[in-house]
Amino acid sequence: QVQLAESGGGSVQSGGSLRISCAASGYAKSFYCMGWFRQAPGKEREGLAAIDGDGTPTYAESVKGRFTISQDNAKNTLYLQMNNLKPEDTAMYYCAADFRQCTITNMENNGVDYWGKGTLVTISS
DSSP, X not given: OOEEEEEOOEEEETTOOEEEXXXXXXXXXXXXXXXXXXXXXXXXXXXXXXXXXXXXXXXXTTTBTTEEEEEEGGGXXXXXXXXXXXXXXXXXXXXXXXXXXXXXXXXXHHOOSEEOOOEEEEEEO
């Protein structure tokens, strides 16, 4: 069982930056892959980025170049650095973990094993 807890959400002005975190517990982080998703009001959940145990990232086209996923295996923590934020980035951001799916495409297509409860990011214009 893996427990995930997001933090770091908040309100930022358009053009600003924010880093959100996801603390993982219950299993050594190096044994599974992790990813970030978001869901805006009235919209479907969207996969953003994923990272495997070796640190290889994959990104959705919508955030490539603006968002960076990283991890600190020693701290069992996943990060998402978000730059040049736009009002359309406003959403609840969720952390996910999976023992088999290690790209964001596979996570979206096949589902993930574990979800966090989310952290809210609000971008004002």
